[in-house]
Amino acid sequence: MFNFIPLLGAQSSTSASQSLLELDGGVKVLVDVGWDEYFTISKLKALESLSIILLTHATTSHLGAFAHCCKNFPLFTQIPIYATTPVISLGRTLLQDIYSSTPLASTVIPKENLAESSYASGSAQLDPSLQFLLQPPTTEEIAHYFSLIHPLKYSQPHEPLPSAFSPPLNGLKITAYNAGHTLGGTIWHLQHGMESIVHAVDWNQVRENVLGGAAWLDASAGGAEVIEQLRKPTALVCSSRGAEKISLTGGRKRRDDLLLDTIRATVAKGGTVLIPTDTSARVLELAYLLEHAWRKEHSSGGSDSPFKSTKLYLASKNVGATMRYARSMLEWMDENIAKELEADEATATTKKQHKRTDSKQPGGRDSQPGGKASGPFDFKHLKLLERRIQVDKITSAKGPRVILASDASLEWGFSKEVLRKIAADPMNLIILTESYGTRGNVASEEASLASLLWWWYLERRDGVALEAGTDGQNLEQVHTGGREMQIKSAEQVALEGKELLTYQQYLATQRRLLNQMPIGNTAITETAADAIDETSSTSSSSSEESDPERQGKALNTSAAVANLNRNKAGLNKETLGVNVLLRQPGVYDYDVRGKKGRDQMFPFVSKRRRADDFGELIRPDDYLRAEERDDVDGHDMRDGGPSKDNKLGQKRKWGATGSQGEKGEPGSRITNKRRQHDSNMTDQRGMSNGENLTNGHVDPELDELSDASDSEGDDVPSGPSKLVVETHLVEAHLKIAYVDFAGLHDQRSLSMLIPLIQPRKLILVGGTVGETEYLASECRLKLISTSSGTAEGTQNNIFTPTNGQMVNASVDTNAWTVKLSNALVKRLRWQNVRGLGVVTLMGHLAATAVDEQQPADSMSQKRQKLIKGNAGESELDEKSIEKTQHVAPVLDVLPPSMAAATRSIAQPLHVGDLRLADLRKILQSAGHTAEFRGEGTLLIDGLVAVRKTATGRLEVEGGGLGLPDYPARSLEGSFYAVKRKIYDGLAVIAGG
Numbered sequence: 001m002f003n004f005i006p007l008l009g010a011q012s013s014t015s016a017s018q019s020l021l022e023l024d025g026g027v028k029v030l031v032d033v034g035w036d037e038y039f040t041i042s043k044l045k046a047l048e049s050l051s052i053i054l055l056t057h058a059t060t061s062h063l064g065a066f067a068h069c070c071k072n073f074p075l076f077t078q079i080p081i082y083a084t085t086p087v088i089s090l091g092r093t094l095l096q097d098i099y100s101s102t103p104l105a106s107t108v109i110p111k112e113n114l115a116e117s118s119y120a121s122g123s124a125q126l127d128p129s130l131q132f133l134l135q136p137p138t139t140e141e142i143a144h145y146f147s148l149i150h151p152l153k154y155s156q157p158h159e160p161l162p163s164a165f166s167p168p169l170n171g172l173k174i175t176a177y178n179a180g181h182t183l184g185g186t187i188w189h190l191q192h193g194m195e196s197i198v199h200a201v202d203w204n205q206v207r208e209n210v211l212g213g214a215a216w217l218d219a220s221a222g223g224a225e226v227i228e229q230l231r232k233p234t235a236l237v238c239s240s241r242g243a244e245k246i247s248l249t250g251g252r253k254r255r256d257d258l259l260l261d262t263i264r265a266t267v268a269k270g271g272t273v274l275i276p277t278d279t280s281a282r283v284l285e286l287a288y289l290l291e292h293a294w295r296k297e298h299s300s301g302g303s304d305s306p307f308k309s310t311k312l313y314l315a316s317k318n319v320g321a322t323m324r325y326a327r328s329m330l331e332w333m334d335e336n337i338a339k340e341l342e343a344d345e346a347t348a349t350t351k352k353q354h355k356r357t358d359s360k361q362p363g364g365r366d367s368q369p370g371g372k373a374s375g376p377f378d379f380k381h382l383k384l385l386e387r388r389i390q391v392d393k394i395t396s397a398k399g400p401r402v403i404l405a406s407d408a409s410l411e412w413g414f415s416k417e418v419l420r421k422i423a424a425d426p427m428n429l430i431i432l433t434e435s436y437g438t439r440g441n442v443a444s445e446e447a448s449l450a451s452l453l454w455w456w457y458l459e460r461r462d463g464v465a466l467e468a469g470t471d472g473q474n475l476e477q478v479h480t481g482g483r484e485m486q487i488k489s490a491e492q493v494a495l496e497g498k499e500l501l502t503y504q505q506y507l508a509t510q511r512r513l514l515n516q517m518p519i520g521n522t523a524i525t526e527t528a529a530d531a532i533d534e535t536s537s538t539s540s541s542s543s544e545e546s547d548p549e550r551q552g553k554a555l556n557t558s559a560a561v562a563n564l565n566r567n568k569a570g571l572n573k574e575t576l577g578v579n580v581l582l583r584q585p586g587v588y589d590y591d592v593r594g595k596k597g598r599d600q601m602f603p604f605v606s607k608r609r610r611a612d613d614f615g616e617l618i619r620p621d622d623y624l625r626a627e628e629r630d631d632v633d634g635h636d637m638r639d640g641g642p643s644k645d646n647k648l649g650q651k652r653k654w655g656a657t658g659s660q661g662e663k664g665e666p667g668s669r670i671t672n673k674r675r676q677h678d679s680n681m682t683d684q685r686g687m688s689n690g691e692n693l694t695n696g697h698v699d700p701e702l703d704e705l706s707d708a709s710d711s712e713g714d715d716v717p718s719g720p721s722k723l724v725v726e727t728h729l730v731e732a733h734l735k736i737a738y739v740d741f742a743g744l745h746d747q748r749s750l751s752m753l754i755p756l757i758q759p760r761k762l763i764l765v766g767g768t769v770g771e772t773e774y775l776a777s778e779c780r781l782k783l784i785s786t787s788s789g790t791a792e793g794t795q796n797n798i799f800t801p802t803n804g805q806m807v808n809a810s811v812d813t814n815a816w817t818v819k820l821s822n823a824l825v826k827r828l829r830w831q832n833v834r835g836l837g838v839v840t841l842m843g844h845l846a847a848t849a850v851d852e853q854q855p856a857d858s859m860s861q862k863r864q865k866l867i868k869g870n871a872g873e874s875e876l877d878e879k880s881i882e883k884t885q886h887v888a889p890v891l892d893v894l895p896p897s898m899a900a901a902t903r904s905i906a907q908p909l910h911v912g913d914l915r916l917a918d919l920r921k922i923l924q925s926a927g928h929t930a931e932f933r934g935e936g937t938l939l940i941d942g943l944v945a946v947r948k949t950a951t952g953r954l955e956v957e958g959g960g961l962g963l964p965d966y967p968a969r970s971l972e973g974s975f976y977a978v979k980r981k982i983y984d985g986l987a988v989i990a991g992g
Contacts (some may be wrong), residue, residue: 002195002235004799004807007045008034009201009239010765011772011802015061017201019237023192026167027051031188031199035064037409037448038055041107044069049076051166054174055083057150057182057202058090058280060098060407067095067137067694068107070145081149084176086332089325092146094280097318097677099136102412103492103723106136109506131723132503133492152176154215168596169239175229178215180204181743182281185330187214189229194811198759201239201766205749208252209378210288212334216753220917225758234811238758239766243775245435249335260293260430260737261469262477265779266735267400268306271427276415279316279406282433282743284326286404287314287382294381306400309577315385315396315414316406323384327377337376344375368929388417394419408434408447412490419449420487420730428734429477432457434742452485465735477735494717494861503720530652579603596892752774755782761797761809771802814964818845821892841891844898848890914985916948922981928974941974946982953984 007018016034021028030053035044037060044065056062069076083091098105107129137145152158162168173194179185181204188199203214215232217223225231247925248255266273277283290312293886297307316322326685330337382404391414394401405415436454462481466474495503578599580587592600754762762779765774776798783798798809820843828835916938923930923940933939938946947955958975 002192002808004235004237004763004801006765006801006803006807007803008803010805011059011767011769011800013768015241015766016064017062017239018768019199021190021197021199021286023172023190023195025170027162027169029054029190032056032062032201032595033065033069034059034061035068037407037411038062039064039102039104040105041068041110048218050079051162051167051169051172051175052082053079054199055081055087055091056179056188056199057185058087058094058283059182059278059974060094063087063091063203064095064098066091067142067145068100068105071137071141072107072134073164075165077145077148078660080161081150082152082158082160082174082176082471084153084184084332085151085187086182086325086329087186087648088146088149088151090183090280090927092143093318093322094278095137095142095146096139096321097279097406098412099142100139101406102490103133103136103415103721104412104490106133106492106723107130108723109134130499131414132495132499132506133721133723137585154178154434158600174828175753178212178213179228180206180208180214180725183211183284183326183329185211185281187216187230189233194414196235197235197237198233198757199237201237202241203239204743205745205753206252206691206741207286207334209292210285210333210337211743212439216757219842220340221554226753227308229756230759233368233760235761235809236411236754237755237763237765238754239745240750240772240775241767242738242742242744243750243767243771243778245740245746247748247770248740257288257471258469258475260290261471262429262737262739263402264470265467265475265477266429267310267402269427271425271429272400272422273402274407274415274418274422274970275402275404275429275433276410276430277406277433277741278408279413280322282408283314283316283319283322283406284377285743286433287323287379290402290404291382292380298381302882309400311384311394311399311401313401314382314404314708315391315418317413319384319406320386321583323377323379330376333376352719385414388414391417391964392421399646408450409436410453411488416449416487416489417555420728423480423485423730423732423734426479426733430734430736432615432736432738434740449485449487451806453736454738456480457481457738474738478739480732483732484729485732487730489726489728491724491726492717492721493724494722495722499722500720504835504918533950602715672849677789684913733760751778751782754779758783760811761799763799763801763807763809767799776800816889818889818891821890822893823893827893842894843891844894845889845891847887848892849887871947914926914954914982916946919946919981919985922985923937923978926977926981928977934987940978943974944978946978956982 001024003022005020005022006949007020008014008016009018014036016213017032017034018034019031021029021031026049028047030047030050031054049761055066081848093220111601135503146193146904148385151162152174154176159171159173160169170193172190175189175191177189179187179202181202185203190199197441200214203215204211206212207213216226218225218227225461250257263273275286277286278661297305385394391405395418401889403418404416406413407415410419412418419430422430423798430453436448436451457478460478462479462483465477465478465479469475523793533979576584578590578592578595582603583591590599650857655915662853762783763781764776767775779798799809801807823839824843830839832838916936920930920932920938928940929942930938930940933945936948940946943958945957949955955976956975
């Protein structure tokens, strides 16, 4: 069974993505917890009983609501979460940037909840327009949430662990494949029983400067076939975004040249170029391209390039950490990045060897201090800005400049502030790097500022300015013509007076709901054996856990109880399973007949080991490199917060020293290591303290802002607050250009790959209504031509659901369970086909009465033991086995009378799939000449042709009898040799 429910992004203009996959046995898999740029809490649902969560991309559209769900939804942090290492690291910096940039991410408390609190506090005249904010997660909490995610690597199958309140996964396997589009982006393959599901949302097949293409095609087969693991799935979930987009002629090089020519045309006139982008994904591609373009122009001998006098900036509140993580994950990028790094290291080594000779010459020096290699993300010309005062400084200065700023939606981040300051100058330019919906989306009240500019670009009401590019083609820049645009700025203001009283009453109401719950039910959040083990080990070492952590767990548990009771979905005996013996008082019996897994035995609580065989607990986290740590401000967050050794009044462990440990004393190794890690973090975060380094020198333009940058951000209230939104009317005179840097699939990629994948059922999500309908109609035609099915059958296998609509995409098979007799099992002869055991059998199926031995009731056994004692133990064992009979289908050996009649009918079977590329290698290794002629034809020794039909059938033809150069025996030798190699690659199973 496989049911698919799109929660966000299906036939919608929003790019947010959330999908729920329901598998057989009650297994529920949530793919992505995305959000849009408005951070609307009503679009999120507290999903219950999830088994696992999978994350695909480190973008707001795919994990923007992750921290909100962890903080506000009970039990969310107890669900196993899986993602690749880049998605974990870059997603952490993304959410830290979001919550530090806009109060909208804190989300507004629902008005119906505030109405009850306002009435209870006597302030019934509370302004309904007030928007009280929930407490946002702190930077430390966000880092802790992401440390709970399990990292995975590409192409490595993994069997996940279920959550504490999930049924068994029954052999579910998940595998991550490269999706392109973002660093660490993932195409998920799920194998559950007979269901083979491929979830591919937002992928890119084209190789880029930093990112490799999606891992659809098999490189060993020449890129003409889809890899076997992703081929012919029972269901393919694919995004339809970009289905109507025509790819740019010239590919990646033409796209890069178009962006650089557009920038060059503006900065040559002294204008400012704004490029809004995200803060963790596509920004890597843009920053790499611009940095290397500036390097190339500065290293050239000519002096007429406008790039030499143009400053280049990247503005985002957490961009320093993003680039630091990017420098440590080069192995996840395209192979050309690794080659570039090796070339830079070789050049740096050569310069280092000649350093002594160059230093003797007056004024001689290296371009890099100490001959250090300049990696792909060791910027020389791109300056990082993490403070608003720095952004204000560069926007008020004169001269040409290029500013990359977050976010692409222009609803939060520095891009909105930069746009407001440069909009009045017609010499300035904003370059949109992706499309933003349709006209109907712009007319709505929730239209983003980027959507408005995108519609102005498509409308072209005030004319188009044409600039000449380097290749002679015209560059289009659309005039805005002095239109007015509304720029909304959200601020966080502390509560006072009646507002604060209402908020306190709201908190009191929430606490009262928690206190009304019975204490005995607080254990329902830990029903699995893993949770029991964790609880026992935690209680046995309560001194190692601080009071706030225990209070937080208790509050989370109480919130879970309140949520379950409100929904009237409390856990019953069936849900608890065998743990009912521990979790419910007065229950001493549990029927294990017919149960599986953990429910077959009494729950056992094993205490976690606190030391190894030598008495010392080795923590692998202490030996991680700096870039591998989950840190915030130099503190390791893998334990949930900063080091507890520095707390006042905190007891130290035996043999440990204080924070001023000396060399040679126990504990000083870790302390010194963390102190060195803190100093490294300070050096790497020099940008955030106002020190913008370029070639080892302080930028004089931003050096004077270092003191002011340190004190910035202290005016943000830390307690209860409300949201205040101000609207500013800005008259726009700047020009608008568009260069597609979204890095998503287009019409050509979708129309080419989906027929090659050959899914049995296709589910289209993640696009507008027009894009989804267009791709569905194209796929119906493409899949009909590549399959032997009818048009009606293909049409029924393509689904276009809307948000919340369930789609039944189960595999179309009829399966029955039969039992094999012992006599038939002894006659089976298994053959190995690519790691699978294959056997053919022929038997007689009949309904047979089968005896099943089941133990008697355990309580009756206990009573009999107490009465009879040990003397009657042997008699009890015989009576405790109750025999029951039921009729079941049994496959037995054919009777002799039927075996003789069916032996002549049975034909041998050929099982397996032999590729022509593999057959070519096998024949060449055997001394034959084999080469491809035409499409799908392999010619061996110039005499034998092998073809493979669309249905997978191999056709072998021998010819050339009239050729004098090839005698007949040579023809026979080649023909039978080819057939023999084909049979060796297949499993020939006899029919009898």
